[in-house]
Amino acid sequence: MPTPNPAAQRIFADCAATTQEFLATFAEDRTPAGVVRAVAGIHAYADVSIAGFQAEYRAQGGPASACQAGCAYCCHGPVHLTPLETLHIVLHLASPAVSVDERTHWGERIGQQAARIDGLTVQGQIGRTIACPFLLDDCCGIYAVRPLLCRGRNAFDAAPCRAGFADPTPPQSFTLLQEQMLVGQCLVLGILTELKRHGLPDSCGDLSLTLAHALRTPDTVGRWLAGDGPLAW
Numbered sequence: 001m002p003t004p005n006p007a008a009q010r011i012f013a014d015c016a017a018t019t020q021e022f023l024a025t026f027a028e029d030r031t032p033a034g035v036v037r038a039v040a041g042i043h044a045y046a047d048v049s050i051a052g053f054q055a056e057y058r059a060q061g062g063p064a065s066a067c068q069a070g071c072a073y074c075c076h077g078p079v080h081l082t083p084l085e086t087l088h089i090v091l092h093l094a095s096p097a098v099s100v101d102e103r104t105h106w107g108e109r110i111g112q113q114a115a116r117i118d119g120l121t122v123q124g125q126i127g128r129t130i131a132c133p134f135l136l137d138d139c140c141g142i143y144a145v146r147p148l149l150c151r152g153r154n155a156f157d158a159a160p161c162r163a164g165f166a167d168p169t170p171p172q173s174f175t176l177l178q179e180q181m182l183v184g185q186c187l188v189l190g191i192l193t194e195l196k197r198h199g200l201p202d203s204c205g206d207l208s209l210t211l212a213h214a215l216r217t218p219d220t221v222g223r224w225l226a227g228d229g230p231l232a233w
């Protein structure tokens with residue numbers, strides 16, 4: 001039987017408590033504003049927690065993260081997100097922070113991407129290194145509202161990321177800050193657990209397929225909040 005990892009257990013417990021708290025508030029306020037409050041709160045927790053682990057690691061003499069603006073190898077593959085994150089991005093795209101031209105641009109890119117990957121397995125997508133529709137000039141176009149799994153991605157060395165991008169077939173060996181990746185994964189798990197607890201649809205969906213569906217469905221947010229549909233494709 002594998003030995004339990006106390007650090008991982010602590011991350012799991014802290015993320016579970018965080019999602020429980022924010023989803024309990026959301027359950028009392030199932031509105032678009034409630035979605036934004038819950039996801040923004042969980043994102044803020046993720047960012048502070050990840051920054052803490054990075055600082056702790058550096059203080060112990062560990063290497064710095066190789067991730068930086070303009071390095072986007074990991075944005076060329078499938079991304080999955082929870083229904084609440086989907087709604088958060090839909091609300092962001094509809095908000096005054098995004099111009100009409102930008103909204104049209106993102107909508108077109110998401111639709112094109114969904115058509116490109118429709119029918120492909122996750123492995124098939126990885127093999128083609130298809131760029132995320134929000135990737136523009138090697139930067140994330142929705143950085144402030146990017147999914148939790150994107151926040152967890154990291155590497156101490158960009159060389160394997162670069163090699164995997166050039167040829168996705170041979171497996172690469174990555175060194176990364178496990179805690180950062182775990183925070184993203186545990187928060188996703190926590191959101192799904194709490195959605196289920198509150199009787200809401202609890203499946204993760206592919207970013208392009210799910211957003212394409214959400215954007216072409218009238219009143220996606222209102223319908224999902226009323227319990228209509230899984231919001232995951």
Ligand code: SF4
Nearest residue numbers: 075132134135140150
């Ligand atoms: S949402 Fe942003 S960070 Fe995530 S894969 Fe797409 S471009 Fe990269």
